Amino acid sequence: MTGKRVTFAGTWLAALLIAPQLLLVFTFFYWPAGEALYWSFTLEPPFGGENQWVGWQNFKTVFDDPLYWNSVRISITFALASTALAMGMALLLALFVDRQLPGHKAYRFVYFWPYAVAAPAVGLAFRFIFAPDAGFVSALNQWYPGLWNPARDGIDAVILITLANAWSMIAYNFIFFLAGLQSIPRSLTEAAAMDGSGVLRRMADIQFPLLAPTFFFLVVINLTDSFVNSFGIVDITTAGGPARATDLMVYKIYSDGFKGKDYSLAAAQSLVLMLLVVSLTFIQFRFVERRVHYS
Amino acid sequence: MARHSLSIAALALAATIGAAQAQSPRVKFEYWYGLTGQLGEVMAEHCKRFNEAQTRFEAVCVGQGGYDRAEQNTIAAFRARQHPTIVQIYDAGTVNFMLSQATYNAVQFARDFNMKIDWNDYFPGIRSYYATSKGEMWSFPYNSSTAVMYWNRAEWARIGRTEPPATWEQYEKDMRALKATGSTCAMAFDMDTWQSMEQLSAIHNQPIATMGNGYDGLGAELVINKGLFPRHVANLKKWQDEGLARVQTAQTGKTIVQAFADGSCASMVSSIANHGVIGSTAREGLDWGVAMIPIYEGFTRHNSLVGGASLWVMANKSKEEYEAAAAFLDFVLTPAEVKWMPNVTGYIPITVPAYRQMLDEGFYAQPKFKGREVAMQSLTYTPPTEFTRGIRLGNFTSIRSEVRSELEAIMNGQKTVEVGLNDAVARSNQILRRFEQTFRGRSLP
Numbered sequence: 204m205t206g207k208r209v210t211f212a213g214t215w216l217a218a219l220l221i222a223p224q225l226l227l228v229f230t231f232f233y234w235p236a237g238e239a240l241y242w243s244f245t246l247e248p249p250f251g252g253e254n255q256w257v258g259w260q261n262f263k264t265v266f267d268d269p270l271y272w273n274s275v276r277i278s279i280t281f282a283l284a285s286t287a288l289a290m291g292m293a294l295l296l297a298l299f300v301d302r303q304l305p306g307h308k309a310y311r312f313v314y315f316w317p318y319a320v321a322a323p324a325v326g327l328a329f330r331f332i333f334a335p336d337a338g339f340v341s342a343l344n345q346w347y348p349g350l351w352n353p354a355r356d357g358i359d360a361v362i363l364i365t366l367a368n369a370w371s372m373i374a375y376n377f378i379f380f381l382a383g384l385q386s387i388p389r390s391l392t393e394a395a396a397m398d399g400s401g402v403l404r405r406m407a408d409i410q411f412p413l414l415a416p417t418f419f420f421l422v423v424i425n426l427t428d429s430f431v432n433s434f435g436i437v438d439i440t441t442a443g444g445p446a447r448a449t450d451l452m453v454y455k456i457y458s459d460g461f462k463g464k465d466y467s468l469a470a471a472q473s474l475v476l477m478l479l480v481v482s483l484t485f486i487q488f489r490f491v492e493r494r495v496h497y498s
Numbered sequence: 499m500a501r502h503s504l505s506i507a508a509l510a511l512a513a514t515i516g517a518a519q520a521q522s523p524r525v526k527f528e529y530w531y532g533l534t535g536q537l538g539e540v541m542a543e544h545c546k547r548f549n550e551a552q553t554r555f556e557a558v559c560v561g562q563g564g565y566d567r568a569e570q571n572t573i574a575a576f577r578a579r580q581h582p583t584i585v586q587i588y589d590a591g592t593v594n595f596m597l598s599q600a601t602y603n604a605v606q607f608a609r610d611f612n613m614k615i616d617w618n619d620y621f622p623g624i625r626s627y628y629a630t631s632k633g634e635m636w637s638f639p640y641n642s643s644t645a646v647m648y649w650n651r652a653e654w655a656r657i658g659r660t661e662p663p664a665t666w667e668q669y670e671k672d673m674r675a676l677k678a679t680g681s682t683c684a685m686a687f688d689m690d691t692w693q694s695m696e697q698l699s700a701i702h703n704q705p706i707a708t709m710g711n712g713y714d715g716l717g718a719e720l721v722i723n724k725g726l727f728p729r730h731v732a733n734l735k736k737w738q739d740e741g742l743a744r745v746q747t748a749q750t751g752k753t754i755v756q757a758f759a760d761g762s763c764a765s766m767v768s769s770i771a772n773h774g775v776i777g778s779t780a781r782e783g784l785d786w787g788v789a790m791i792p793i794y795e796g797f798t799r800h801n802s803l804v805g806g807a808s809l810w811v812m813a814n815k816s817k818e819e820y821e822a823a824a825a826f827l828d829f830v831l832t833p834a835e836v837k838w839m840p841n842v843t844g845y846i847p848i849t850v851p852a853y854r855q856m857l858d859e860g861f862y863a864q865p866k867f868k869g870r871e872v873a874m875q876s877l878t879y880t881p882p883t884e885f886t887r888g889i890r891l892g893n894f895t896s897i898r899s900e901v902r903s904e905l906e907a908i909m910n911g912q913k914t915v916e917v918g919l920n921d922a923v924a925r926s927n928q929i930l931r932r933f934e935q936t937f938r939g940r941s942l943p
Contacts, residue, residue, distance in 0.1 A: 246932075248597075249573050250600045251576075257935075334752075336751035336752055337751030440749070442749075445907075461566065463929070465933075
């Protein structure tokens with residue numbers, strides 16, 4: 204086969220041009236990931252030095268620990284709940300703003316702010332607002348004593364971190380949904396309106412289907428983010444408690460690795476988390492994306 | 499004209515550079531500290547005092563944003579060969595540093611650089627916490643504290659008592675009486691094991707772990723599910739359920755210190771380092787005092803443990819940096835500097851000569867510092883024993899957090915005291931075995 208191949212003559216130039224980017228990816232992703240892989244099969248003393256090969260021992264320790272599976276369960280619940288909440292609320296807000304309800308310009312501007320707030324700050328704010336003794340929500344307890352106590356009740360604590368995480372993700376989702384909605388040609392909506400379909404009907408039959416790609420993208424981003432970025436919120440609001448009720452996988456990695464200085468155990472858990480996120484994303488692309496039509 | 503002023507500027511610049519060069523450059527060394535907030539400012543101030551007191555050396559002091567961060571960052575920096583000469587490491591990090599092969603042990607360092615230090619100046623309880631099992635110091639004790647009981651005099655006056663409870667049995671009676679007069683929180687407590695497990699075990703001379711609380715080797719096992727601790731935990735649970743004691747944490751809205759300072763809880767056991775905090779944040783007119791932690795009847799009181807941090811000298815630095823570091827360490831140990839620390843914080847004086855001077859100068863008679871002497875009495879109550887010299891367990895931070903989680907489960911009613919503490923011991927022993935395996939071939943000095 205001697206068909207024409209379009210090639211770029213300056214191979215070296217091309218390599219040179221992409222080198223900085225590749226170097227960055229290598230330095231900040233492949234190298235640390237490789238190091239983690241090595242550590243997860245050895246026992247690494249904190250200050251370095253003679254580490255010993257232990258085979259699968261670290262993984263065995265992780266998987267034999269019932270509390271690890273507890274942590275996996277909590278992480279999945281947390282990721283699903285906060286993704287659903289963050290996307291649902293964001294979609295609702297975006298639809299309102301897209302319909303140009305009164306004040307939409309101000310809202311469009313303000314709704315993005317929460318995303319600019321760092322996770323620890325979000326955690327601190329939620330801890331204060333939802334503190335059972337002194338917080339804003341403590342009024343609930345005066346009305347019905349003991350109803351809300353994330354310091355004692357594990358379910359309340361999970362609700363608290365889910366709300367805090369969702370709150371900070373809503374802003375991000377909102378921008379994407381709004382952009383998605385605004386790129387839907389007006390003529391489609393107008394034609395539907397002329398045919399007599401109401402607001403809800405137009406949402407269901409025109410806007411939602413056309414938003415599918417955005418929706419899909421956001422599900423991937425939100426789930427991944429809930430798995431790997433939620434540590435700041437947990438650290439400040441609940442510190443993994445009460446009685447490990449909010450000990451998310453990523454928080455457990457932090458406490459074992461950075462607080463406990465057990466780098467090998469943390470490395471093994473990071474690999475498990477990485478595989479989980481990779482496979483989740485893979486599943487989404489393989490099975491969910493099929494139902495998404497991009498145009 | 500413009501050219502003229504430019505050349506003047508150039509001349510001025512040259513003069514400045516010349517002056518800077520004429521003054522012999524100071525030898526710099528880096529010092530990392532973990533404390534933050536007001537205490538962090540005190541650490542920075544201490545460096546400034548050193549830099550102003552002499553002209554040969556300059557301490558470059560960098561706050562690391564917390565004790566754990568200081569340890570993490572030092573480890574990372576050591577691996578990258580970017581570590582500081584001196585680092586402030588908290589009590590629980592002592593084991594990691596002793597086994598690290600990354601430090602310059604204090605006794606050797608003091609000898610090599612002709613420090614003026616007299617090791618016997620330190621209080622025995624402070625010395626033993628940072629010493630090896632053979633009694634050799636590997637780091638320089640620095641900011642130190644111990645736990646005491648804080649009590650609200652006015653509340654106790656309502657039940658006709660003028661003295662704080664000396665025993666837990668009396669404490670329980672007092673709490674019931676307080677409740678009868680309408681108090682909703684006679685005692686604030688949290689799941690921090692430092693007070694309830696470590697200090698309580700020490701004053702009762704109870705072991706926390708085998709092999710002399712871990713001093714004699716990495717093979718130690720936790721034993722907190724036996725002896726006095728289960729009884730104390732059962733009491734805390736009972737008092738909580740009866741409405742005598744209440745859990746106060748950042749998560750409930752107020753920490754024990756905040757709940758005591760605003761008068762909503764009548765007592766607590768906490769670090770003497772909070773003495774200054776309560777003094778400055780207490781509700782107006784709060785009439786409070788400090789006493790030694792109560793003891794259970796039938797036990798003989800022993801010394802309490804020191805808490806806080808010590809200064810470690812790291813390996814692989816230049817001779818000049820070590821000379822500067824030695825000057826700094828000598829400086830912070832002069833009586834004037836040891837005395838300065840309790841004036842600006844709640845920490846205790848760490849050397850006997852400085853403490854004597856403070857007594858003579860009437861430091862403890864000043865209203866602002868009243869009660870601070872209780873910490874010294876508690877810390878020096880008896881000479882340190884096998885179980886009151888300190889705790890030396892691998893990965894103690896994780897053990898603390900395992901015990902804390904189980905205490906939470908017990909207080910929430912998810913587990914009984916027995917099951918909870920057995921689980922805590924089992925999990926902690928797994929941590930200890932992993933630690934032992936990680937450091938296979940090394941042994942505690």
